[in-house]
Amino acid sequence: xxxxxxxxxEISVVEKEDVTLDCVYETRDTTYYLFWxxxxxxxxxxxxxRRNSFDEQNEISGRYSWNFQxxxxxxxxxxxxxxxxxSAVYFCALRREYGNKLVFGAGTILRVKS
Amino acid sequence: xxxVTQTPKxxxxxxxxxxxxxxEQHMGxxxxxxxxxxxxxxxELMFVYSYEKLSINESVPSRFSPExxxxxxxxxxxxxxxxxxxxxxLCASSPGQGIGAYEQYFGPGTRLTVT
Numbered sequence: 021x022x023x024x025x026x027x028x029x030e031i032s033v034v035e036k037e038d039v040t041l042d043c044v045y046e047t048r049d050t051t052y053y054l055f056w057x058x059x060x061x062x063x064x065x066x067x068x069x070r071r072n073s074f075d076e077q078n079e080i081s082g083r084y085s086w087n088f089q090x091x092x093x094x095x096x097x098x099x100x101x102x103x104x105x106x107s108a109v110y111f112c113a114l115r116r117e118y119g120n121k122l123v124f125g126a127g128t129i130l131r132v133k134s
Numbered sequence: 135x136x137x138v139t140q141t142p143k144x145x146x147x148x149x150x151x152x153x154x155x156x157x158e159q160h161m162g163x164x165x166x167x168x169x170x171x172x173x174x175x176x177x178e179l180m181f182v183y184s185y186e187k188l189s190i191n192e193s194v195p196s197r198f199s200p201e202x203x204x205x206x207x208x209x210x211x212x213x214x215x216x217x218x219x220x221x222x223x224l225c226a227s228s229p230g231q232g233i234g235a236y237e238q239y240f241g242p243g244t245r246l247t248v249t
Contacts, residue, residue: 053235063222065177065240072235111176118233120165120190124176 026125041097043112051117054095060108138241157208157225165231166208169224184231215248
């Protein structure tokens with residue numbers, strides 16, 4: 021069975037602080053895909069990144085970076101110099117190689133205060 | 135352009151009403167999805183259409199009836215809903231389906247309230 025755990029229910033930081041959102045997954049598949057989505061108060065899920073299981077390169081995009089470690093089944097997301105606009109719910113998700121279904125974690129609420 | 139549009143943004147309906155939610159994408163995606171999201175929970179998959187055919191129904195009650203008139207449009211027909219069906223309904227599309235590396239792109243959602 022596939023499972024995604026986001027143990028941090030809610031995180032509050034002050035603007036300009038760095039923050040890391042944790043994601044741990046479980047799967048017996050050798051090929052799978054991991055995702056991060058952002059859901060601001062408006063409701064839309066915004067796609068941030070997809071990582072394939074066979075590509076363990078970390079990725080940086082502006083203030084965002086992702087650390088994928090197969091050895092610990094983790095796909096953590098770091099926001100550097102956080103801003104108020106980063107306030108949202110962040111979901112980590114897993115999809116098998118075959119199939120359309122995304123398995124979501126419970127989400128982490130990030131509150132960035134000015 | 136990775137845009138999925140949904141109408142209406144908000145909908146209030148009585149338990150005896152019939153209404154429809156609409157979703158549209160012009161990215162040439164061949165898979166489209168309906169999700170239901172309750173407050174403070176992750177989205178739950180309801181239906182998947184692949185090449186305009188229903189490929190997944192996650193045991194959704196028959197009071198929800200999906201329809202895919204063409205590859206760009208997806209509807210969700212609602213009839214005799216219950217108050218517990220109040221939720222955010224999200225539509226998504228993806229360039230791939232079933233196998234391989236692709237992501238789903240979501241619309242802004244319709245916030246449904248059943249009275």
